[in-house]
């Protein structure tokens with residue numbers, strides 16, 4: 484091999500080396516935000532666990548439980564509006580917008596009541612708690628459609644401006660037995676049935692010296708502004 488050709492080879496090698504560096508840099512930049520970042524993590528790595536340190540890309544998402552992904556989809560689809568999708572209601576300590584959005588004092592009261600009820604063999608679950616104003620509006624529109632008039636619907640569903648659910652100050656207890664239990668013992672926790680026509684809807688209310696809740700309104704429509 485002549486001097487000339489060695490020099491040429493060295494130059495070519497240098498060019499190849501610098502191209503390789505450029506490719507790695509570009510590759511890293513290109514790959515970083517994409518789903519193929521996990522593949523980049525495999526280059527020169529000894530195990531799949533390294534891919535996690537680069538990105539939570541495609542490989543990692545495969546290990547997320549289907550339950551968690553379903554939860555994410557629900558949040559996306561319903562915008563975290565507080566809707567309870569489980570027909571059996573949700574636990575009073577569920578990690579759910581309907582529980583997270585509750586007034587802390589109400590949430591604590593409901594959870595304390597649930598603990599006592601559980602000791603008596605009754606599980607308190609929520610059909611509803613906090614709701615977004617938009618979701619409350621949807622419920623009202625649905626009720627107007629179901630009942631045929633806004634006046635009739637308002638006996639059951641409040642406007643977003645009036646609804647205690649939107650303020651995080653009301654819960655709906657799932658199941659008749661559980662709702663009746665709260666109706667009977669809820670006052671010990673400050674929980675009162677507010678509407679005579681809704682034996683599942685409870686809010687915190689002032690308890691009198693004899694331990695009784697205030698008299699219930701006939702319906703949501705009868706509650707003063």
Ligand SMILES: [Zn+2]
Pocket residue numbers: 611648653654655683684685
């Ligand atoms: Zn309610």
